Amino acid sequence: MFGAAPFLGAQQERNPQANPSIPSPDPVMEPINVFDFAKIAKQKLDPVAWDYLDGGSEDEVSLHDNRAAFNRIIIRPRALVDVHKIDLSLELFGIKLDYPIILDPAGGKNCFFPDGENTVARAAGRAKALQITNGGIQKTLEAGKGPVWFQLTTGGELRNTQTMRAFVKRLEAQGCSGICFTTDIMYVSHREREMRNKLERSWCETGLPKRDANGKLPPAQHPWVAGIFPSRPFPTPTWDSVRELRSLTSLPILLKGILTAEDATLAVENGVSGVIVSNHGARQLDQVGATIEALPEVVRAVNGKIPVLVDGGFRRGTDILKGLALGAKAICVARPYLYGLAAFGQPGVERVIELLRTELALDMGLAGVPNLSSITRNLVRIRGEQA
Numbered sequence: 001m002f003g004a005a006p007f008l009g010a011q012q013e014r015n016p017q018a019n020p021s022i023p024s025p026d027p028v029m030e031p032i033n034v035f036d037f038a039k040i041a042k043q044k045l046d047p048v049a050w051d052y053l054d055g056g057s058e059d060e061v062s063l064h065d066n067r068a069a070f071n072r073i074i075i076r077p078r079a080l081v082d083v084h085k086i087d088l089s090l091e092l093f094g095i096k097l098d099y100p101i102i103l104d105p106a107g108g109k110n111c112f113f114p115d116g117e118n119t120v121a122r123a124a125g126r127a128k129a130l131q132i133t134n135g136g137i138q139k140t141l142e143a144g145k146g147p148v149w150f151q152l153t154t155g156g157e158l159r160n161t162q163t164m165r166a167f168v169k170r171l172e173a174q175g176c177s178g179i180c181f182t183t184d185i186m187y188v189s190h191r192e193r194e195m196r197n198k199l200e201r202s203w204c205e206t207g208l209p210k211r212d213a214n215g216k217l218p219p220a221q222h223p224w225v226a227g228i229f230p231s232r233p234f235p236t237p238t239w240d241s242v243r244e245l246r247s248l249t250s251l252p253i254l255l256k257g258i259l260t261a262e263d264a265t266l267a268v269e270n271g272v273s274g275v276i277v278s279n280h281g282a283r284q285l286d287q288v289g290a291t292i293e294a295l296p297e298v299v300r301a302v303n304g305k306i307p308v309l310v311d312g313g314f315r316r317g318t319d320i321l322k323g324l325a326l327g328a329k330a331i332c333v334a335r336p337y338l339y340g341l342a343a344f345g346q347p348g349v350e351r352v353i354e355l356l357r358t359e360l361a362l363d364m365g366l367a368g369v370p371n372l373s374s375i376t377r378n379l380v381r382i383r384g385e386q387a
Helices: 004-014 034-044 047-054 061-072 116-127 137-144 161-173 192-197 239-248 261-269 291-302 317-325 335-344 346-367
Strands: 073-075 090-092 095-097 101-103 131-133 148-152 178-182 253-258 274-277 308-310 330-333 380-382
Touching: 034 047, 034 335, 034 346, 047 192, 047 335, 061 073, 061 291, 061 317, 073 317, 101 131, 101 346, 116 131, 116 137, 116 335, 116 346, 131 137, 137 148, 161 239, 178 239, 239 253, 253 261, 261 291, 274 291, 291 308, 291 317, 317 330, 317 346, 330 335, 335 346
Parallel strands: 101 330, 131 148, 148 178, 178 253, 253 274, 274 308, 308 330
Antiparallel strands: 073 380, 090 095
């Protein structure tokens, strides 16, 4: 349950001498929203790292759409509802969560903070947040104490049945709570900020090298370049791969990167546990629109048979509230916690999560919805559409 006391208590725990009437001397308490953390992250990061964190693909139209589309969704608050207690809790695939905010997988964390994956895991553990990791599952579990889902991409783990079975059994033995199969990265997109910056792909794992006395990075051995015709050494995964993966494990399997009713229907038919409506943070195919625009189509297609999650552009409690009203079971975020990571490390990640869940709780109270089950499609309308 949420009210003023838990949030004040969290602040006082971080700074025992804190007084609500006196500004906290702790720098991590100074930013008051996600956008403030983004500004600090930009100031602290090398410009090449910032572009990698904040950029999209090609013309970055979808990157803009992910934020702009929220402005078309209007909240319809209800009056005189008893909201003296706000409950954000839910159960998802047998896991009890304190709030419907999940940490999405994100590459290149070491560009933003040393040992970034494990730093985020520790923050997730302290914040009791579910994390989807793309790092070593064992180290992540040890750092964050779970629950953790593992992101499976289109790499060698799905190449054949033997490889897939060994991979799944290893995840099960290590205590993984679920598998998130990201479907939209068959090829790496045309990311023009990285190309102009001549980013070395390996720096995403090792972190950016230090600039020399003249302020220059060392030349990349394998810079991100344009004009490379796409090729893959082996066939990419298909729905047959999904069915085979489903047959090999009882773990929940979510498909991430679903944007259409057709694929949502196929996900249900192929035994998937849930889907994540996602355009990869607008970093893959451009011109696909905002994920919040695709969400209603996917929700209608699954027709309540499996949970639908969504990511893409969520920065405010009102954004999360709108996503829940349009049928999402939970909201996934990546850039917000990466801003916190780059700005202040582990405390920054924790504080961003705290701010988002606090905003959501306050916005729910103001909208007259005291718990998640009371959030329905009637809570929002789309600007310009007939009632």
